Amino acid sequence: xxxxxxxxxxxxxxxxxxxxxxxxxxxxxxxxxxxxxxxxxxxxxxxxxxxxxxxxxxxxxxxxxxxxxxxxxxxxxxxxxxxxxxxxxxxxxxxxxxxxxxxxxxxxxxxxxx
Amino acid sequence: xxxxxxxxxxxxxxxxxxxxxxxxxxxxxxxxxxxxxxxxxxxxxxxxxxxxxxxxxxxxxxxxxxxxxxxxxxxxxxxxxxxxxxxxxxxxxxxxxxxxxxxxxxxxxxxx
Numbered sequence: 001x002x003x004x005x006x007x008x009x010x011x012x013x014x015x016x017x018x019x020x021x022x023x024x025x026x027x028x029x030x031x032x033x034x035x036x037x038x039x040x041x042x043x044x045x046x047x048x049x050x051x052x053x054x055x056x057x058x059x060x061x062x063x064x065x066x067x068x069x070x071x072x073x074x075x076x077x078x079x080x081x082x083x084x085x086x087x088x089x090x091x092x093x094x095x096x097x098x099x100x101x102x103x104x105x106x107x108x109x110x111x112x113x114x
Numbered sequence: 115x116x117x118x119x120x121x122x123x124x125x126x127x128x129x130x131x132x133x134x135x136x137x138x139x140x141x142x143x144x145x146x147x148x149x150x151x152x153x154x155x156x157x158x159x160x161x162x163x164x165x166x167x168x169x170x171x172x173x174x175x176x177x178x179x180x181x182x183x184x185x186x187x188x189x190x191x192x193x194x195x196x197x198x199x200x201x202x203x204x205x206x207x208x209x210x211x212x213x214x215x216x217x218x219x220x221x222x223x224x225x226x
Contacts, residue, residue: 030212042204042217043158088157092212102215104150104158 006089010109019076021108023089024069031092032065032072033102036085043088046074081114116141120205120218127225133178133192135221137205140186145207147188148215149180152202164188165211200225 007022023032031050035043049056049065049072056063062075076083086109090102117140127133139145146165150158160173162180170180177196181189188205202222206215 033214040202040220040222042219043206043215045214045216048214090215101160101163102212103160106157109155 006105006108012111013079015081015112015114017079019079019110021074021087023072023105025091029091033090034074035088038085079112081112084112118207118216118218120221124222127195129197129225130194133195135190135203137188137218138186139207148206149190150204195225197225
């Protein structure tokens with residue numbers, strides 16, 4: 001089964017609003033990563049947060065990680081039409097047969113209306 | 115800087131035909147290499163990964179195979195395509211396990 005599950009599946013907002021996407025996972029992780037995918041393109045790495053970190057910022061992106069709840073959130077502030085894309089979380093797994101691999105969730109489709 | 119290439123960008127193949135997709139990485143040595151498949155509107159499924167020349171780990175049983183004949187070259191193959199092989203195939207590299215991955219532009223495969 002998928003390790004990361006994003007919520008919501010789709011999000012529609014107006015330009016200038018904030019967008020929040022959530023990710024839950026099931027097993028121990030080394031890190032959690034967020035990626036963006038524009039339609040028909042490859043994925044672009046956005047940010048990596050390690051299991052011993054609680055919050056990380058990169059430009060308009062803010063990621064939080066709560067390992068006790070096995071969840072993470074991605075906040076995009078002051079969204080722009082160019083932020084329209086699918087966003088995936090991926091967990092870097094800490095043990096077992098999935099050690100070292102990334103497991104991707106199903107993604108959140110974000111639409112930002114101008 | 116590092117770049118990753120995939121070709122072809124799109125491919126339409128009949129059922130039962132062979133397949134060869136190629137991925138090459140520039141600007142780095144001994145990368146970890148990955149093949150993923152993405153069904154429409156879905157997440158990524160890891161198919162194969164490699165941590166070195168000639169070393170391939172298969173994640174799911176299927177009629178696909180992978181090879182790594184050179185350090186920065188990763189090939190995805192099939193002897194006979196099935197309709198279910200249709201999808202968006204992505205190659206990626208990373209500097210180590212569970213590290214950031216960098217993706218190629220993808221190949222859209224349609225099996226008819």
